[in-house]
Amino acid sequence: MTEQPLLSTPLYDLHVELGARMVPFAGYNMPVQYDSILAEIKAVREGVGMFDVSHMGRFFIDGEGARELLDWVHTANINEEMPLGRARYGLICKRDGGIIDDGIVYRMSEDVYMLIANAGNAAKVLNWLNYWRDERFPDVRINDSTSHISMIAVQGPKAIELVASISEFDPDEIKPFRVTRCLVDDRPAMVARTGYTGEDGVEIMPHAGDAPRLWKKLMAAGAVPCGLGARDILRLEAGLLLHGSDMDETVNPIEAGLERFVAMDTDFCGKEAVKTALEKGTQRHLVGFRTVERGAVPRSHAPILVETTPIGEVASGAFSPTLDMNIGLGYVPNRFAVPGTALKLEVRGKFLDAIVVPIPFYSRPRR
Numbered sequence: 001m002t003e004q005p006l007l008s009t010p011l012y013d014l015h016v017e018l019g020a021r022m023v024p025f026a027g028y029n030m031p032v033q034y035d036s037i038l039a040e041i042k043a044v045r046e047g048v049g050m051f052d053v054s055h056m057g058r059f060f061i062d063g064e065g066a067r068e069l070l071d072w073v074h075t076a077n078i079n080e081e082m083p084l085g086r087a088r089y090g091l092i093c094k095r096d097g098g099i100i101d102d103g104i105v106y107r108m109s110e111d112v113y114m115l116i117a118n119a120g121n122a123a124k125v126l127n128w129l130n131y132w133r134d135e136r137f138p139d140v141r142i143n144d145s146t147s148h149i150s151m152i153a154v155q156g157p158k159a160i161e162l163v164a165s166i167s168e169f170d171p172d173e174i175k176p177f178r179v180t181r182c183l184v185d186d187r188p189a190m191v192a193r194t195g196y197t198g199e200d201g202v203e204i205m206p207h208a209g210d211a212p213r214l215w216k217k218l219m220a221a222g223a224v225p226c227g228l229g230a231r232d233i234l235r236l237e238a239g240l241l242l243h244g245s246d247m248d249e250t251v252n253p254i255e256a257g258l259e260r261f262v263a264m265d266t267d268f269c270g271k272e273a274v275k276t277a278l279e280k281g282t283q284r285h286l287v288g289f290r291t292v293e294r295g296a297v298p299r300s301h302a303p304i305l306v307e308t309t310p311i312g313e314v315a316s317g318a319f320s321p322t323l324d325m326n327i328g329l330g331y332v333p334n335r336f337a338v339p340g341t342a343l344k345l346e347v348r349g350k351f352l353d354a355i356v357v358p359i360p361f362y363s364r365p366r367r
Contacts, residue, residue: 009054010150010208014215018225025228026119028055033227038321040230044197045322048156049226050218053196053203054211057122058145059129062112065137070105070113073132075253075274077263082107087177087194090261091253092117092125097273098249099256101125102241104194106179114179114190118243122146132269149190150211154223155201155234157364160193162221163202167191176200185210185217196231198238199364233318236327239288239360245300246286246315246329252277255331256286257359284312285337288359289345291326294319296347298328298354303346311336314345320361326352327361 006029015022020031031052033040043049061070071078076090086107092100101121106114117125126144133140154163160171167184169191174180179192189206206214219225232242241247247256254277262274291298298317303310317328328345336343341356 007055009052010211011052011054011152011215014212015052015225020225020227023228026055028119030055031225031227033229034225037227037229037233040224040226041233041321043224044156044199044226044230044234046157048154048158048162048201048223049197049230050155050215050223051153051226051228051231052151052215053153054146054150054208055119056146056151057115057117057119057125058149058151058205059115059117059126060108060112060143060145061115061129061140062143063141064111064139066111066113066140069129069132069137069140070115071266071268072136073128073269074103074105074115075262075268075270076105077266078105078107078113079266084109085174085178085180087179087192089177090263091258092128093253093268093270093274094249095270095273097252097270097277099243099247099251099253100128100249101243102247102258102261104192106192108179108181108190116151120244148208149205150208151203151205152211152215152218153195153197153201153203154218155195155197155199157199158222159199159201162218162223163191163204166217166221169202185214187214189214196240197234198240198360198362199234232316233320236316236318236329237320237322237360237362239329239362241286241329242316252282254278255282255284281334283333284331285334286315286329286331287337287356288361289328289330289343289354290323290357290361291345292353292355294326295352296350297326298345298347298352304330304332304354305344305346305351306336306342307344322362328354329359332356 076088168182302314304312
C-alpha cells in the first residue's frame with residue numbers, strides 16, 4: 001500500500017521558520033515543540049500560549065433537518081432551545097455505544113451548525129455524518145471546511161485579555177462555551193471561547209490565508225508558540241480525555257466517566273447501549289492515578305497491578321511539571337476505582353507504587 005504524503009496546515013512554513021520540531025501526527029506534519037515543552041506549559045499556565053490546531057476537522061451542517069441530524073449523531077442535547085452562539089461538547093457513538101469521536105457542536109446561526117472533530121477521526125466522522133444524512137436526513141448539507149478555515153488556540157490566564165486587545169472580541173459578551181464572528185486583526189474570523197488545556201482561552205478560526213499574519217500578530221502581542229507535546233500534558237493535567245488513548249470505539253461513555261456529556265432525555269445513536277451501561281453498570285472504569293515517587297514515567301499500555309495481579313493498563317501517562325509528579329489515566333475493575341486505592345505500575349521492568357486520585361489532577365485557580 002502506498003503511504004499517503006503528509007498534509008500541512010497553512011502555518012507550516014512559519015513553524016519551520018521558528019525552529020519547531022515537526023513530527024507526523026494524524027496525517028499532518030505538526031510541531032511537537034519549539035524551544036522547551038516545560039517552558040511552553042509554563043507559558044500556558046501562567047501567561048498565554050498558542051497552538052496550531054488547524055489539523056482538526058471543521059464541518060458545517062445546515063439545511064432542513066440539520067439540527068435533527070446532529071441531535072441524532074451527538075450525545076449532547078442539540079435542541080431547538082440551544083441558543084445562537086452556544087457550544088456543546090459531547091460524543092459521537094456507534095450503535096453499540098462505542099465512541100467514534102468526541103467533539104464540540106456550535107450553533108452559528110438559526111439553521112447553521114459547526115462540528116469540530118479530532119484530526120485522526122475527521123474522515124470517519126464525515127463519513128458517519130454523510131451516512132446518516134443519506135439514511136434519514138436527505139435535505140441536510142454538509143460542508144467540509146477544514147482546508148479553508150484555520151484554527152489557532154490561544155490559552156492561558158492572560159489569553160482573553162490579549163485576544164481582546166487585537167480584535168472586536170468582547171469577553172463580557174462571549175462567555176465560556178460560546179462562539180461569535182468578529183474582526184480579529186481587522187480580518188473576519190470565528191472566535192470560540194473553548195480549549196483543551198484547562199485554562200481560559202479561545203480558539204480563533206480565520207480564513208486559511210489570514211492565519212500566518214494572525215500568528216505573527218499574536219506572537220508580537222506576547223503569545224508563546226506551543227506544540228503538541230505541551231498540549232498533551234496540559235490536557236492530561238486537566239483530566240481531559242484523548243480519543244485513541246483514553247477512549248475509542250471499544251469504550252462506552254459510562255466506562256469513561258463521561259455520562260455528564262450524554263443527554264439521556266434525547267434519542268441518539270447508541271442510546272440503548274449507553275442506557276444499559278448506566279442502569280446495569282460496567283465491569284471497568286477510567287481512573288486517575290499518581291505515582292508515590294517520581295521515578296520513571298508511566299506510558300500508554302504499561303500494566304497496572306494490584307500487588308502482583310494485573311488488572312488493567314495505562315491509557316495516558318506523563319510527568320506533570322505543574323504538579324511536580326507523574327500522573328496518568330487507566331481502566332481498572334470497578335472495585336479498584338476508589339480514590340486512595342493502592343496500585344502498582346510496571347514500567348521498564350520495574351514496579352512503581354501509585355495511588356488512585358480524583359480527576360482532574362489540576363484545576364485552574366480562581367482569579
